Amino acid sequence: MADLKERIARRCAKEFEDGDFINLGIGMPTMVADYIAEDIIVTCHSENGFAGIDLMADETNLDVDIINSGGQYVTVVPRVKYFDTSESFGLVRGGHVKATVLGAMEVAENGDLANWIVPGKKVAGMGGAMDLCVGCPNVIITMMHTQNGAPKIKKHCTLPLTAEKCVTKIITEMCVIEVREDGLWVTELHPDFTKEEVQAATEAELHWDPELKPYNED
Amino acid sequence: MINKIKTAQEAVAGVKDGMTIMVGGFLATGSPEILMDALVEKGVKHLTVIANDGGLAEGQPNPFPGATSRGVGKLLDHHMVDHIIASHLGVNPRLNEQFAEGTLTYTLVPQGTLAEKIRAAAYGLGGVLTPTGLGTPMETNLDELGREKKVVEIQGKKYLFELPLFADFAFCRPTVADKFGNFYCAKATKNFNYVMASAADHTIIAPEKLVEIGAVDPDIFAVSGTLVDTIVEGEKPWQI
Numbered sequence: 001m002a003d004l005k006e007r008i009a010r011r012c013a014k015e016f017e018d019g020d021f022i023n024l025g026i027g028m029p030t031m032v033a034d035y036i037a038e039d040i041i042v043t044c045h046s047e048n049g050f051a052g053i054d055l056m057a058d059e060t061n062l063d064v065d066i067i068n069s070g071g072q073y074v075t076v077v078p079r080v081k082y083f084d085t086s087e088s089f090g091l092v093r094g095g096h097v098k099a100t101v102l103g104a105m106e107v108a109e110n111g112d113l114a115n116w117i118v119p120g121k122k123v124a125g126m127g128g129a130m131d132l133c134v135g136c137p138n139v140i141i142t143m144m145h146t147q148n149g150a151p152k153i154k155k156h157c158t159l160p161l162t163a164e165k166c167v168t169k170i171i172t173e174m175c176v177i178e179v180r181e182d183g184l185w186v187t188e189l190h191p192d193f194t195k196e197e198v199q200a201a202t203e204a205e206l207h208w209d210p211e212l213k214p215y216n217e218d
Numbered sequence: 219m220i221n222k223i224k225t226a227q228e229a230v231a232g233v234k235d236g237m238t239i240m241v242g243g244f245l246a247t248g249s250p251e252i253l254m255d256a257l258v259e260k261g262v263k264h265l266t267v268i269a270n271d272g273g274l275a276e277g278q279p280n281p282f283p284g285a286t287s288r289g290v291g292k293l294l295d296h297h298m299v300d301h302i303i304a305s306h307l308g309v310n311p312r313l314n315e316q317f318a319e320g321t322l323t324y325t326l327v328p329q330g331t332l333a334e335k336i337r338a339a340a341y342g343l344g345g346v347l348t349p350t351g352l353g354t355p356m357e358t359n360l361d362e363l364g365r366e367k368k369v370v371e372i373q374g375k376k377y378l379f380e381l382p383l384f385a386d387f388a389f390c391r392p393t394v395a396d397k398f399g400n401f402y403c404a405k406a407t408k409n410f411n412y413v414m415a416s417a418a419d420h421t422i423i424a425p426e427k428l429v430e431i432g433a434v435d436p437d438i439f440a441v442s443g444t445l446v447d448t449i450v451e452g453e454k455p456w457q458i
Contacts, residue, residue: 047329048244048270049406064247064456065393065405071245071279071309084408084440085244085270086337089330093350117355123317123324124308125271131330131350164353 001144004173007190008142010035010217012101012171015140016042022099023047023092023132026070028142029101043079045097047088047128052080069128089128092135099138102129104167106157107141109204111167111179114159126162133163145172151203153177153184174198176215183207190215222399222449226256229422229448233257236300237386238266240336240414241290245309246273248407249289250391250424252453258296266301267293268336268385270329270410272310288456297321303362303383305329325362331380333413339382340416347377388418391453392441395425396432399446400439408440415441422446424453 005028013035016022023045024030033053036042044053048069057063057073068074083091091097106114113133116126133139146152153170170177175198176188187209189198199206230253233239243249273289287295290302294312303325307313316322327335334346347370351357357367357378368379390411392401401423403411415421423446 046406048247049409063405065407067245067247067406069244071247071274082405082408084403084412085329085333085410086413089333093330093348112353122308122314123326125304125306125326126328127306128329130328130354130356134350134352135330161354163350 012142025102050082052077089131092131100132100136101140104141108157111165112157113162114157116162133166138168139166141170145174145201154203185209188213188215226252226450229450230256236264240385240388241269242390242411243289244270244409246289248409250389253389253424254292264300267299268303271306272313275310335383336413336417339384346380351378385418388414388421390415390423392425394427399443402440420447422448424450426453
């Protein structure tokens with residue numbers, strides 16, 4: 001499982017180009033930063049108040065005034081810019097943060113996303129997720145393809161939505177899927193899986209890109 | 219000149235049962251601890267709290283055992299809050315305990331929308347139009363005062379119309395303030411402190427460092443002292 005999550009994070013890291021400003025969610029999305037190519041500069045947004053997350057802090061460099069959106073103490077890059085919540089989410093809703101990487105409970109074939117609440121369970125809250133999904137031009141979902149064997153990529157979401165028609169790409173251990181106007185298109189397939197196996201793990205209908213490529217995780 | 223400097227006890231004397239207060243901070247980073255302590259000491263009840271979250275409980279964040287509750291967490295420990303308006307309620311376990319007990323209710327607001335609702339109150343706007351929350355429970359749920367949300371269409375695009383969010387008191391934690399109340403918050407402690415300082419009837423600040431007027435370059439200040447009613451000395455940097 002750890003290897004599969006690393007595979008997903010490595011693949012997701014290839015989405016970014018020199019100069020990009022992106023937001024990485026908690027969990028597997030955070031791992032993506034470890035695999036971004038060293039010869040490009042990508043600036044990571046921390047929605048609680050700055051652009052320029054570097055690494056997890058330790059006792060040698062911990063600053064009590066610098067946490068990430070998960071409340072963990074982190075360090076910042078020299079080009080960091082701090083801001084308040086209003087400016088932070090202005091950057092998000094204004095489309096200035098090019099991409100957000102998030103996990104999902106359910107994704108629908110039209111790009112609807114559910115990842116913030118299961119009715120009846122403990123109350124958590126959306127935090128900044130709804131703003132990020134509405135504002136960022138690219139909403140990239142990184143997740144295991146199924147949950148306990150049950151498909152997470154569905155015809156329709158059954159859980160309350162985080163945002164409508166927002167997901168642009170889904171990266172799982174099996175494949176890479178683009179969300180297009182006419183549905184879900186698989187653009188890369190991992191050699192460990194067949195098309196039939198991927199479709200069987202997916203409730204929504206998958207389309208296969210004519211230029212289907214092997215999963216690019218090198 | 220009016221002397222805004224008071225003790226913490228004097229500063230919170232006007233906070234009454236049932237009032238609405240705003241508390242700066244994000245998971246307690248940037249929360250004014252000595253003002254929360256003074257509210258606990260006063261024992262005020264039935265508050266409505268507007269904050270990003272419920273602060274931290276004893277022992278959080280891991281792995282720092284021995285840490286005391288912080289920020290709004292102190293008010294929750296003492297069951298002083300009846301309703302909380304926030305974007306995230308998952309971290310401090312006191313929140314879900316009190317929801318289950320039926321002693322605390324909540325209104326969830328997306329983080330960016332929460333900031334803009336407060337900013338609208340601060341800056342005299344009738345509300346905010348945001349695309350955030352369309353097609354989600356944010357569109358169909360009632361707002362913090364039980365009002366239905368309106369969807370407004372402008373130039374072919376839909377937006378949720380969100381109303382301003384006011385408070386009786388705002389509690390903010392500057393890193394540096396002068397004795398007139400001009401202030402700024404360092405690094406990631408800004409969060410909600412700036413918008414909240416402008417949106418309440420009374421604004422109380424607890425700066426980590428208080429300097430004489432004119433002692434620092436005024437260009438560093440982000441919030442005008444004209445918005446600040448009361449200054450309380452003695453806030454310390456958080457120690458792990």
